[in-house]
Amino acid sequence: MSKNDINLLRIYDIDGTITIPGNDLWYLTTRSLSSNPDKFDQHIELWKDSLRRGDCPYESSKVMMQKGIKCIDGDCKTNNIKKRAKELSKSIIENKNYYLAAISHIRKSIDTGFQIVLSTTNYNEGAEAFLEELVNHNLLSTEHQSKIFVSGSIINWETQSLLHFNMGQDKIVGISKALGIQINDLSSYVESAYGDDPQGNDAGILSVANRPFVIANKKNLEVSIPANMIRTSWENILNNHF
Helix, strand or coil: CCHHHCCCEEEECCCCCCECCCCCHHHHHHHHHECCHHHHHHHHHHHHHHHHHCCCHHHHHHHHHHHHHHHECCCCCHHHHHHHHHHHHHHHHHCCCECHHHHHHHHHHHHCCCEEEEEEEEEHHHHHHHHHHHHHCCCCCHHHHCCEEEEEEEEECCCCEEEECCCCCHHHHHHHHHHCCCHHHHHHCEEEEEECCCCCCCHHHHHHCCEEEEECCCCCCCCCCCCCCEEECHHHHHHHCC
8 A cells, every 4th residue: 555545544542442441352352262261360460460560561561462372272263363353342342332432433534534543452353353343233334444444463373473562652563564654654644543541552653643632541540641642531532622
């Protein structure tokens, strides 16, 4: 894809930004496919402890993802990951564990000429599955889908190797590869970005956007954010900051 094919972009995180916190597709997918869910939960608690100690979020989370991958049965392939992620996405949508105003914002953005990137630290297959289920549930049309790119962590499931960890500043790397745009040129395309973790997962996409928004929740209310970021609700963004 060439630069000439790209309109202005709006970038959206998925877990905790489009989905309501507590419905983390990476966690749900990995645990449900784990050959030892209790061991996976132990890894999760150790990871949380490391973050509470002040360890580097990127490095600690990367190690956690690698451990999670190793918990999954070695026979699991890309199609197994996506199939399970679709089942879980279906459940999230049917139980209304997502922000309807976020989906309305995506639709309206596409209808007014923006192209969309769904950028997640979750596996790339998870992002694809979530988007497909939004279409299957008539929350987005196939025409909307054609204007949406996805970018997530890239795994070689044959070798259980983490090839690209899509967190923090490396979300910018993932988007650059997905769109074929040089990293240094991205800021001229990104009109706005939306995330819920301004100091961790979403730091990269928020830093590259002309208008960065933090979706307010209990976890991030006390987190310090730069003066150019707006921490608010989807309803307020849709009504007052479109």
